[in-house]
Amino acid sequence: MRPFFEYVEGINFTEETRKKLAENILANAEDYGRSATYNKNKFGKYDWNWFCPQDLIPRELMDEVGKRFKIPVSYEILGQTPYTDVKIHIDRKVEGLPPRVTLINFPIYPFDMETYGATNFFKMTAGDYRDYDNATFDLQCSVDYRRNLPVIFNLQEYHNAVNDTNDYRFNCQFTTGLEFEELIKLYDTNQLFN
Amino acid sequence: MIDYAHILQNGIEISSSGTTGTPKIVLRTPDNLKACNDVAVDAQQLVRSSKVLTVTRMTHAGGLLAQTLPAYSIGAEFKVQQFNAFTFLKDFTNYTHTFLAPAQMTALMNTKGFVDCNLTGKRILGGSDCVTWEMIEAFVSKGAIVQPNWGMSEIGPIAINIEFDSMDKVQYVKERCPFEYSIMGGTYYCDWKIKDHELYVKGPTSIYDDWFATGDIVALDMGRRMYYLGRKETK
Numbered sequence: 486m487r488p489f490f491e492y493v494e495g496i497n498f499t500e501e502t503r504k505k506l507a508e509n510i511l512a513n514a515e516d517y518g519r520s521a522t523y524n525k526n527k528f529g530k531y532d533w534n535w536f537c538p539q540d541l542i543p544r545e546l547m548d549e550v551g552k553r554f555k556i557p558v559s560y561e562i563l564g565q566t567p568y569t570d571v572k573i574h575i576d577r578k579v580e581g582l583p584p585r586v587t588l589i590n591f592p593i594y595p596f597d598m599e600t601y602g603a604t605n606f607f608k609m610t611a612g613d614y615r616d617y618d619n620a621t622f623d624l625q626c627s628v629d630y631r632r633n634l635p636v637i638f639n640l641q642e643y644h645n646a647v648n649d650t651n652d653y654r655f656n657c658q659f660t661t662g663l664e665f666e667e668l669i670k671l672y673d674t675n676q677l678f679n
Numbered sequence: 680m681i682d683y684a685h686i687l688q689n690g691i692e693i694s695s696s697g698t699t700g701t702p703k704i705v706l707r708t709p710d711n712l713k714a715c716n717d718v719a720v721d722a723q724q725l726v727r728s729s730k731v732l733t734v735t736r737m738t739h740a741g742g743l744l745a746q747t748l749p750a751y752s753i754g755a756e757f758k759v760q761q762f763n764a765f766t767f768l769k770d771f772t773n774y775t776h777t778f779l780a781p782a783q784m785t786a787l788m789n790t791k792g793f794v795d796c797n798l799t800g801k802r803i804l805g806g807s808d809c810v811t812w813e814m815i816e817a818f819v820s821k822g823a824i825v826q827p828n829w830g831m832s833e834i835g836p837i838a839i840n841i842e843f844d845s846m847d848k849v850q851y852v853k854e855r856c857p858f859e860y861s862i863m864g865g866t867y868y869c870d871w872k873i874k875d876h877e878l879y880v881k882g883p884t885s886i887y888d889d890w891f892a893t894g895d896i897v898a899l900d901m902g903r904r905m906y907y908l909g910r911k912e913t914k
Contacts, residue, residue: 514902533857
């Protein structure tokens with residue numbers, strides 16, 4: 486798992502809030518923004534993610550968890566449409582946007598964690614990311630959402646989300662500008678959240 | 680003269696377009712034709728009082744299977760004639776349904792008569808190639824109900840489509856369409872799944888029992904509407 490991700494115990498949305506979040510997300514999903522690349526790669530694959538615009542973020546609901554963090558976090562919701570196999574990537578640091586160095590990910594929808602698609606982490610073993618089609622990635626580990634726990638992601642490692650079902654997949658995410666090691670240290674010493 | 684009753688009773692062999700490989704003869708059994716007809720009737724709200732004008736060649740699925748045979752099967756009136764861009768709009772006046780390929784739509788849009796034509800309430804099923812947003816907007820702005828439709832020789836003429844009955848709906852979906860890709864639809868008349876971004880389909884309208892790999896690369900928007908991104912490249 487480390488240095489790619491870590492399960493988090495001691496914090497989560499209540500079932501009631503999770504259901505309300507899911508209702509909110511599904512009701513507004515049509516107005517979510519698209520994070521995607523236009524061009525398919527040489528195998529016909531494309532990159533396709535969906536994010537909640539900041540003005541549609543259900544802040545009060547997310548506060549249930551968000552206000553417990555002892556560090557600055559940004560609220561985000563990210564999702565996938567059915568049968569999505571997101572491009573392997575490292576999150577970029579974009580000026581003017583909330584930092585996405587690490588994040589704490591809370592699976593929201595679907596409720597059945599048996600069907601919740603994995604988040605996979607990779608190492609690039611050959612090639613160059615700029616020549617994605619010819620680069621080689623080796624799977625290192627995958628998040629098992631059946632444990633029904635939030636997860637700290639190291640977004641500076643190669644990763645992707647997979648949703649191999651005929652349903653949506655949504656996560657509430659609290660993103661931070663801290664490096665993975667710093668965040669893990671806070672978690673290990675009970676300083677990450679109240 | 681086509682013997683529609685004979686076709687319904689005995690099935691028919693039609694030639695596939697070759698989109699998914701070498702053109703081949705596809706046998707549609709009577710049961711399969713019934714499934715295709717049921718879908719076509721339902722999808723296009725064909726009723727006994729409907730009047731279908733077929734201007735696509737009958738060897739084409741859009742000509743025979745999309746509207747003509749379904750119309751015959753429910754006792755609706757239909758007429759088959761050759762497409763003529765200069766007379767079509769006048770000919771269509773007394774009809775309720777037609778199927779147009781994109782090239783035919785473009786030809787009509789370029790006629791003088793199109794500027795002032797009134798297509799209020801008329802249903803136009805579009806397919807066999809990508810129906811562009813420009814085409815959808817052009818016909819819906821004239822009052823038509825435009826149904827871009829996706830189908831294949833193997834899965835049936837009507838499998839996935841969407842109905843545009845107002846410019847507001849066109850605008851709504853267009854705003855959500857990724858990169859102006861071609862819309863396939865949001866109503867599904869077959870089982871479907873996506874594997875490695877390729878569309879697989881299955882159902883009673885298919886000539887196969889198992890999943891059929893279409894070779895079409897597709898993606899969904901948040902409204903579960905499907906878009907065509909292109910053909911899968913063969914390695």
